Amino acid sequence: MSTVAPPRPAAAPPPSSPARPSAVRRLGGFLLRQWRRLTAMRTAIVLLFLLALAAIPGSLLPQRSLSQANVQQYFADHPTLAPVLDDLFLFDVFSSPWFAAVYLLLFVSLIGCVLPRALEHARALRTPPPPAPRRLTRLPDSARLDTTLPAGAALDAVEEELRVRRYRVVRRERGGVAELSAEKGLLKETGNLVFHLALVALLLGLAGGKLWGYEGSILVTEGDRFCNSFQQYDTYSAGALVDSGDLSPVCVGLEDFRAEYEENLTAASFTADITYGAPGEEGSPEVIGVNDPLRVDGDRVYVTGHGFSPRFTVTLPDGRTFADVSAPFLPVEQSTMSSEGALKLPDLGAGSDDQLALQGFFAPTGLVQDDILTSIDPRPLAPQVAVVAFQGYLGLDSGLPQSVYSLDQSQIERGRLTEVARGNLSVGESLDLPDGTTVTFDGYSEFAALQFSHDPGQVWVLGAAIAVLAGLLGMLLLRRERVFARADTDPATGGTVLDVGALTRGSGDGAPRFAALTDDLRAVLASRDPARADRAPSGSASSTGGTSA
Amino acid sequence: MTPDQLSGLSDTLFSTSVGLYSLATVAFCAQLAFGRRPARERALVTAGGGAAELPPESPADPGALPEDAPSVRRWGRVAMLLATVGALTHAGVLVTRGMATDRLPWGNMYEFATAVVLVAVVAFLVLALRSPGLRHLGLFVLAPVVVSMVAIGLFLYVEGGPLVAALRSSWLAVHVSTAILGFGVFFVSGIASVLYLVRSRYEARGGDPSSSRLVARMPSAATLDRVAHRTAVFGFPIWTFAVIAGAIWAESAWGRFWGWDPKETWAFIAWVVYAAYLHARTTAGWRGRPAAWVNVVGLAVMVFNLLYVNMVSTGLHSYGGVN
Ligand code: HEM
Numbered sequence: 084m085s086t087v088a089p090p091r092p093a094a095a096p097p098p099s100s101p102a103r104p105s106a107v108r109r110l111g112g113f114l115l116r117q118w119r120r121l122t123a124m125r126t127a128i129v130l131l132f133l134l135a136l137a138a139i140p141g142s143l144l145p146q147r148s149l150s151q152a153n154v155q156q157y158f159a160d161h162p163t164l165a166p167v168l169d170d171l172f173l174f175d176v177f178s179s180p181w182f183a184a185v186y187l188l189l190f191v192s193l194i195g196c197v198l199p200r201a202l203e204h205a206r207a208l209r210t211p212p213p214p215a216p217r218r219l220t221r222l223p224d225s226a227r228l229d230t231t232l233p234a235g236a237a238l239d240a241v242e243e244e245l246r247v248r249r250y251r252v253v254r255r256e257r258g259g260v261a262e263l264s265a266e267k268g269l270l271k272e273t274g275n276l277v278f279h280l281a282l283v284a285l286l287l288g289l290a291g292g293k294l295w296g297y298e299g300s301i302l303v304t305e306g307d308r309f310c311n312s313f314q315q316y317d318t319y320s321a322g323a324l325v326d327s328g329d330l331s332p333v334c335v336g337l338e339d340f341r342a343e344y345e346e347n348l349t350a351a352s353f354t355a356d357i358t359y360g361a362p363g364e365e366g367s368p369e370v371i372g373v374n375d376p377l378r379v380d381g382d383r384v385y386v387t388g389h390g391f392s393p394r395f396t397v398t399l400p401d402g403r404t405f406a407d408v409s410a411p412f413l414p415v416e417q418s419t420m421s422s423e424g425a426l427k428l429p430d431l432g433a434g435s436d437d438q439l440a441l442q443g444f445f446a447p448t449g450l451v452q453d454d455i456l457t458s459i460d461p462r463p464l465a466p467q468v469a470v471v472a473f474q475g476y477l478g479l480d481s482g483l484p485q486s487v488y489s490l491d492q493s494q495i496e497r498g499r500l501t502e503v504a505r506g507n508l509s510v511g512e513s514l515d516l517p518d519g520t521t522v523t524f525d526g527y528s529e530f531a532a533l534q535f536s537h538d539p540g541q542v543w544v545l546g547a548a549i550a551v552l553a554g555l556l557g558m559l560l561l562r563r564e565r566v567f568a569r570a571d572t573d574p575a576t577g578g579t580v581l582d583v584g585a586l587t588r589g590s591g592d593g594a595p596r597f598a599a600l601t602d603d604l605r606a607v608l609a610s611r612d613p614a615r616a617d618r619a620p621s622g623s624a625s626s627t628g629g630t631s632a
Numbered sequence: 633m634t635p636d637q638l639s640g641l642s643d644t645l646f647s648t649s650v651g652l653y654s655l656a657t658v659a660f661c662a663q664l665a666f667g668r669r670p671a672r673e674r675a676l677v678t679a680g681g682g683a684a685e686l687p688p689e690s691p692a693d694p695g696a697l698p699e700d701a702p703s704v705r706r707w708g709r710v711a712m713l714l715a716t717v718g719a720l721t722h723a724g725v726l727v728t729r730g731m732a733t734d735r736l737p738w739g740n741m742y743e744f745a746t747a748v749v750l751v752a753v754v755a756f757l758v759l760a761l762r763s764p765g766l767r768h769l770g771l772f773v774l775a776p777v778v779v780s781m782v783a784i785g786l787f788l789y790v791e792g793g794p795l796v797a798a799l800r801s802s803w804l805a806v807h808v809s810t811a812i813l814g815f816g817v818f819f820v821s822g823i824a825s826v827l828y829l830v831r832s833r834y835e836a837r838g839g840d841p842s843s844s845r846l847v848a849r850m851p852s853a854a855t856l857d858r859v860a861h862r863t864a865v866f867g868f869p870i871w872t873f874a875v876i877a878g879a880i881w882a883e884s885a886w887g888r889f890w891g892w893d894p895k896e897t898w899a900f901i902a903w904v905v906y907a908a909y910l911h912a913r914t915t916a917g918w919r920g921r922p923a924a925w926v927n928v929v930g931l932a933v934m935v936f937n938l939l940y941v942n943m944v945s946t947g948l949h950s951y952g953g954v955n
Contacts, residue, residue, distance in 0.1 A: 124915040125917060128911050128915060128918060128926075131911065132904075132908055134904050135905050135908070141897055148892060149892065149893065177892045289890075298887070345794045347793060349793065349796055352797050352800070353797055373798050373800075374798065376884055383887070385886075538889075541883070545880070549876075556869055559865050
């Protein structure tokens, strides 16, 4: 109910006297002022805002950490703007120096703010509640009760009421006037400290995971296996402190992959039967799927996607055959699993100009209309491919990296690689090339996109997140309440004037609880009133006395 | 009933609840229009002391606000009743959807947004039942609710269907339910802050209480500020939990617990903005109007996250089902 926050001691001690400022002193003073400024709540709010603002470009511009391809596309679409943005780290916002600057400042501010509070809180836990303020009527909630009880007995009654409500109570005497201070809800402050310090722990966990973690992705065809080393992965990323020699020595094999679909062709589940074990071992059988990775000793294996690798047999004019050549085709549309890819055969003939490549489109359930193949079902019910055969020089050994999933377009433009035939093939059908080579579509294998991850910070982050939540609940739901009372003799009536005041910090409205407290007090005081003692003798005058905390 | 009939019923209930909310809005409007003055918020302007002399505002107090004429009270009761029945039909929309599709009814944006609005209405009803003085907020909560519902029905509607594999996890229940709860509560909080901004300017200009303008009939700025803060305090741990649950789910579904996917980024931004609001509320120089602005920004971020990130940007979260 207090719209005005309770008075709080200033975060910093009063400024020191600037008697004869030497240069060192002045510098010290300057640093101290900056430090205080940094650790002020006001700064925290501004830094929180900056953090929110800084994150925005990371969601509006393509990020390398999410998709290299989107960033390249952006460069292609905005050739002048993109390099400028790139210089400002706008494609790597979350690992940019300025983003780091904001959150590091915020966390320095947080530590500078919270550590002193933690020390103060540790002290407060051991010290009794502070003396009552001079004017109790100034407190957000206050009341004055009159009683004929003597001052000490009146305060006894207050103390009993407060102890029942689980306050820590101290009795003092100042200037001959008896007073009482009571307090409860110190856990609220504990919650606040746990919350803020857990944020720091969370950040450290994240940082640790970034530095010592790695992940690699690979497409594995049914029946194949891979081992955990950076050379094997199609793509990988690793923290700065990862030594490639330290990777867990394990290999993963894909035995079988299954995709299941609902009637309306929504993907219902993906399941992969894998083997997992040290190199050279059989490996133990495991089943993983979407939402259900394999977690072993801090390593995890995920299925992140799947697709088809069409298989071909190539028969050269001289009769040599290459059976079961295949390459993974990447799905371009999840709902129908229509996929695109390229099969490169550089080592068929004698010379480097006799290379063969098939660029193609794979439809698990194909439908040909006007010679155009489309896929109408993600399940491989009637697989077909549309292939374009090229012959010539693939440019694989040119030193420039090229995608395994598509042909190097520049080789085609330069005329080094020329289209020689195209056609739509069902399983068993062949395409005849002008030079007498035949390409037969044999069927398909299924592949799974697997991801191997290692993040040593993950458990820390989870623990810190739970602590964040626990601290938050304590901080927001608990209340810290202080109640003060002073009992003075009323010279006019000879009775006692009992002033009671309360201060609440935290959620909710203190007034109803304070009203309940004063109501109870009135009742107790009345029941102990000596004037009515003959009518309703009160049991014990005072059972709990003394000053204890 | 067959799934098709259930889906049809769900759609009918949707229109019905929009109708009921509209009627409730009209009734709340009547309550304000016919009221002479809003009940003076007792026990609120007492920061300086003397609160104990005033009777505390308590749930037992049946809303018999002294300055409300009986006809006004009647309108208020009719409005509350309509809104409550509206909320029940609204809940029916989701229940029948869930039965028709045999899953939790928050698998796409239509269902998610519908549930968020339901939470906002329920949050308001709970507040208004506990402190009858807040019924005067009804118009300002229900009017945006009607607008949101109409927009949801027009732009976000999709047929119910099964979930894609990645959404088939018990974390859907945990993560999305808490996200809906948090969002709905923030919705009410944001509205309270908007009203606070309007009302506090009116009060700062010396607010003529006999004015017939709507602001004169709103609860006092202090009440609005308190409602905004209390709801935000309630929503913040829920939102925190929703984000953590999302991270846990992402770890098993996508192979990393946090990847700055656009949805994650905006959830983070919203969280930071609400943390800033809670700080601002207790920091000298930020209390009052600046803090309220921060809360309004928080709500804007939440809405942006729902609409822009689902419909415009592409990310792992694009299950929205709106194309
Ligand atoms: C990562 C950044 C931070 C977050 C997310 C955060 C979040 C929060 C939250 C949610 C509260 C609860 C407010 C309430 O009780 O209503 C709070 C309280 C508080 N925070 Fe922070 N905080 C952060 C950084 C800081 C910093 C840098 C400081 C110091 C300069 C600070 C000082 C405080 C203090 C003193 C309180 C208690 C306010 C009170 O009880 O009146 N926080 N914080």
